[in-house]
Amino acid sequence: MNDNLARQISERLKSIDLRLDAVEAAQTRLQAAPGKSRALVRRSWLHPPMWRYEQHSPRRLNLYSLPPAPALPAEVLAIAIVTPSFNQARFLRATIDSVLCQDYPKLYYHVQDGASDDGTVDVLRSYGDKISWQSEPDGGQSDAINLGFSGVDSEIMCYLNSDDVLLPGTLAYVARFFRSRPDVDVVYGHRIFIDSDGSEIGRAILPAHSDRVLLYAGYIPQETMFWRRRVWDTVGPIDTGFHYALDWDFMLRAQAAGFKFERARRFLACFRVHDRQKTTSNYDVGHREMTALRLKYLGSIPSQSEIFRAISPYLARQFIFHWCYRLGLLNR
Numbered sequence: 001m002n003d004n005l006a007r008q009i010s011e012r013l014k015s016i017d018l019r020l021d022a023v024e025a026a027q028t029r030l031q032a033a034p035g036k037s038r039a040l041v042r043r044s045w046l047h048p049p050m051w052r053y054e055q056h057s058p059r060r061l062n063l064y065s066l067p068p069a070p071a072l073p074a075e076v077l078a079i080a081i082v083t084p085s086f087n088q089a090r091f092l093r094a095t096i097d098s099v100l101c102q103d104y105p106k107l108y109y110h111v112q113d114g115a116s117d118d119g120t121v122d123v124l125r126s127y128g129d130k131i132s133w134q135s136e137p138d139g140g141q142s143d144a145i146n147l148g149f150s151g152v153d154s155e156i157m158c159y160l161n162s163d164d165v166l167l168p169g170t171l172a173y174v175a176r177f178f179r180s181r182p183d184v185d186v187v188y189g190h191r192i193f194i195d196s197d198g199s200e201i202g203r204a205i206l207p208a209h210s211d212r213v214l215l216y217a218g219y220i221p222q223e224t225m226f227w228r229r230r231v232w233d234t235v236g237p238i239d240t241g242f243h244y245a246l247d248w249d250f251m252l253r254a255q256a257a258g259f260k261f262e263r264a265r266r267f268l269a270c271f272r273v274h275d276r277q278k279t280t281s282n283y284d285v286g287h288r289e290m291t292a293l294r295l296k297y298l299g300s301i302p303s304q305s306e307i308f309r310a311i312s313p314y315l316a317r318q319f320i321f322h323w324c325y326r327l328g329l330l331n332r
Helices: 003-030 038-046 089-100 120-125 141-149 170-180 211-216 229-235 246-256 283-298 304-326
Strands: 079-085 107-113 132-135 156-159 186-194 200-204 226-228 261-272
Touching (some): 079 089, 079 141, 141 246, 170 226, 170 261, 211 246, 226 229, 246 261
Parallel strands (some): 079 107
């Protein structure tokens, strides 16, 4: 092949590649995908769906796509839920309504607000005696959760942040689950991602629980997690020294104490994605806290490649679960 022909072929290939780039970029814009180049699109496909919040453009959350609420067990367990809140009036009503609409007969629900000045107190007052609440300065989210649970007597516990919501039938399902599985101490389930307007933007289907993976990554969706009172009584309350990884710390302490975790095959709650949430705004604090937890429970600080090798089998299973569900091959 002479140089002139090789140059013509090379230029033609470049021209085709540029056209393909243009087509893909146009398709990306139409679908409101975050990537604006082939490289970003490929990375979004490879990113674990369980940690990729914006999986598609916002659409109305279809509750009819979820299984109906199960019947309550003959003997219902007492459930206590605490919502820590600070200046979340924008989302708080949706959170409260998602709990009250469960119509669970033995429910204690308390909102512990950190002296908000954004209209939160007006929202809380509007519920009259339907909920318990208090608004006063506190030491942060961990302290608020502990204050909310102080003196509460219940068999099952959970905390729901003031921007997340429970899905219909969750409490009935959790009650039946714990009744039928006395060997399980902590249960959690699949999650749905919603945006600031409450529209669905993605779902996370989780494989079976892995104690080993939990040592490397706090992958359990906190808003879906419920635990027996004996866990709290044994490992103690939320550690107020943590401001980001407080849920992962609690999970690791429970696991280290020998309590059994189980992943339920059901969507239990929605995690709200918005600009002001702590998950996206306090990365540096979170990195320090996660590093400290890995050092404590692994005995050393693993590199990113070591973390990836440890959790990659789980991520691969989650990737398969995700696409089987998306393609209608998995009904969960």
